[in-house]
Amino acid sequence: MFPYDSTLLAAVLSTPQSIPDVLRILQTIDAACADADGLKWFNWLYLQVTQAVEARVAAGGFTDPAWLAQLDVQFARLYFSALASSLSGQPAPDCWQILFHSRAQTAIARIQFALAGINAHINRDLPQAIVATCQATGTAPDRGGTHYNDYTALNSTLDSLVETAKRTLNVRLPGDALPPVSSLEDTVAAWNVSAARESAWLNASHLTAFRPDPLLAASFMDMLDGFTAVIGKTLLVPVP
Numbered sequence: 001m002f003p004y005d006s007t008l009l010a011a012v013l014s015t016p017q018s019i020p021d022v023l024r025i026l027q028t029i030d031a032a033c034a035d036a037d038g039l040k041w042f043n044w045l046y047l048q049v050t051q052a053v054e055a056r057v058a059a060g061g062f063t064d065p066a067w068l069a070q071l072d073v074q075f076a077r078l079y080f081s082a083l084a085s086s087l088s089g090q091p092a093p094d095c096w097q098i099l100f101h102s103r104a105q106t107a108i109a110r111i112q113f114a115l116a117g118i119n120a121h122i123n124r125d126l127p128q129a130i131v132a133t134c135q136a137t138g139t140a141p142d143r144g145g146t147h148y149n150d151y152t153a154l155n156s157t158l159d160s161l162v163e164t165a166k167r168t169l170n171v172r173l174p175g176d177a178l179p180p181v182s183s184l185e186d187t188v189a190a191w192n193v194s195a196a197r198e199s200a201w202l203n204a205s206h207l208t209a210f211r212p213d214p215l216l217a218a219s220f221m222d223m224l225d226g227f228t229a230v231i232g233k234t235l236l237v238p239v240p
Contacts (some may be wrong), residue, residue, distance in 0.1 A: 001103060004032045008039075009087040012080040018124050019054045019069055022076040026050060036174050038103040039083075041110040042117025045165050050076070052157050062150040067137055071151070073134070075129035079121055093226035095120040096228040100235060107238035109178055110169035115191050118162070122196045123228040128221070130204035131211075141204040148201065155194040178239055191235075 002008075011028040014021075026047040033040035053072050057065040085092040086100040099116045102108060130141050130151075139147060172178060203224060210217040 002034065002037055005087050007032045009084060012084040012087070012111075016073055016076055016080070019050065019072050020052055021088070022073060023047070023054065025076070036104070036106065037107060038099065038105065038110070038113035038173055040119075040214075041113045041169055042099065045114045045161070045169075046079070046117065046121070046167070048161055049158060052129075052161060053154065056154070056157070062118075062153065063146045064150060066152075067133065067139065067147050068150055070136055071129060071133040073180060074128060074132040075121070078125035078129060079117075082125075093120070093124055093225045095124050095225055095232050098229055098232040102236050105236075105238060106173045107240075108236055109172055110175075110236075111166055111240055112235055113173070114165055114169055116232045118191075118193065119196075119231050119235060120228055122193070122200055123231065124221075124224050126197065127207050127224065128236035129204035130201060131207050134204075134208065141201060141208055143201065143205070151197070151201065152194075155197060158193045162191075172239070212237065 008029055009066070011025050011032075014025065016025060018021045026043060029043045030040065030047055033043065050072065053068065056062065057072075062068045079096075082092045082096040083100070086097060094102065099113060099120060103117075134140055142148060150166050170178060203220075207217060207220060210220050
């Protein structure tokens with residue numbers, strides 16, 4: 001779709017092992033993408049979020065920073081995997097394909113692309129990332145424990161970043177002004193990162209309970225993907 005897609009594919013085919021690895025891949029995507037590419041604006045926001053997580057991990061701002069770092073890596077891998085599948089012509093989750101297939105639609109605002117990516121990444125990917133992190137660290141997604149408290153401690157930072165991004169990205173994809181009155185404000189206002197992350201933790205608990213039954217776990221993930229795709233379609237309705 002874009003002449004630099006081969007560069008993006010090469011970047012996301014590598015598997016990050018640390019937060020610095022994640023940042024390098026995000027920075028490569030950011031540098032390659034044109035401003036008129038909707039992917040750029042989700043990736044731009046995700047880069048800021050990851051930088052904030054890295055800074056807090058480095059500052060010892062969590063009870064178990066190693067667990068949060070593992071979650072950050074597991075989480076990013078799912079975004080990179082979805083993008084790699086799409087760029088390779090392979091099936092990707094529906095909630096991600098909605099964004100990837102809309103990358104060049106100039107009637108969609110930059111903030112819509114950013115929120116559609118957050119929607120796909122939190123509502124579908126984050127439960128999987130939490131489960132993968134728990135498996136890697138021998139823990140469980142218990143609500144109210146140390147890891148849950150570290151996890152929710154990020155909410156205020158993430159909400160603040162998203163609110164700032166809403167103001168910065170509230171333009172059409174090419175950068176021109178949006179109409180003075182549109183339904184976009186209501187759509188954007190309805191999105192809440194903290195609430196979505198709380199649902200993701202709960203869904204991780206469900207997914208953990210379903211692990212002994214692979215078919216049930218797969219059905220649950222299909223349900224999450226379908227639900228998230230519906231939200232994504234709403235977020236990416238072109239602005240008149």
